[in-house]
Amino acid sequence: MAAIAESLFPGAWILLLCGSVLVISVAATVFQVRRRALAVPATEPERSDQLFWDLFLGSAVALPALIIPALTSAWAGLFLAGAAVASGVAAYRGSPRMVAWLSLRRQRREYLPLHTAAQAEHSVLLERWRRYELDPAYCIDYPAMTDVRLPQTAAVIKAMREAEQLRAAGHHGYPPAVERFSRALADAEQAAGIPAAGQ
Known part of the structure; x- marks a missing residue:
């Protein structure tokens, strides 16, 4: 046994x-x-x-x-x-x-640096936009930047809202949305007559 x-x-x-x-x-x-x-x-x-x-x-x-x-x-x-x-x-x-x-x-590993860079750019763009809303001197000098009846300003608001929603959702379309927000803001500034050096 x-x-x-x-x-x-x-x-x-x-x-x-x-x-x-x-x-x-x-x-x-x-x-x-x-x-x-x-x-x-x-x-x-x-x-x-x-x-x-x-x-x-x-x-x-x-x-x-x-x-x-x-x-x-x-x-x-x-x-x-x-x-x-x-x-x-x-x-x-x-x-x-x-x-x-x-x-x-x-994909997430590759997307993370893009998302981080987009967040930094988004913060800069929001700060740039806020000066037109909160700084009285900018409000007086460039009233077109807060007039949502203008198509360029309406496009900025729409692009800003889209970027905020995609950032909150953590969506992979967030970096392109930030790029669209940047272009819309630059177009609105150009239409309002803001000199490029002031951006």
Whole structure:
């Protein structure tokens, strides 16, 4: 009885180790192949070359992890083959969501500096706009800047409102909205006769 227990203990560790390596390698290979298929289309020779190397590297890890335990026990090989198929199916079905999540993460990482720069520019533009509303000298000298009946001033108010709403929502359209606000403010200042040096 002790001999059976001693032989089962190393066998369980080998099964656990090989099973982990097999499941991870199959899932990673399927995910990598599926990710490339969902990505921007590549040329056919390039795609087949990538597919070959993905499958080659995945099978170089997965096959030994399946064959070694299968040589010691057919049941272990059958169990590991079932685990490999299950992990492959799970990776195939879950890969579109994972690819979308990774893409969203990458976009957010790329968007963050643009958003930060847009916030700084937005603050400068709001400060520039406030002087026309709050400074009595500017209100007297440039009354057109607060007259919303003028199309240029109405465009500034509209662009300012849009930029504020997109900033509050954290929308990816916020940086372009700040650019539109900047152009609208410059156009209104030009129409009001404000010299460029005073901007």
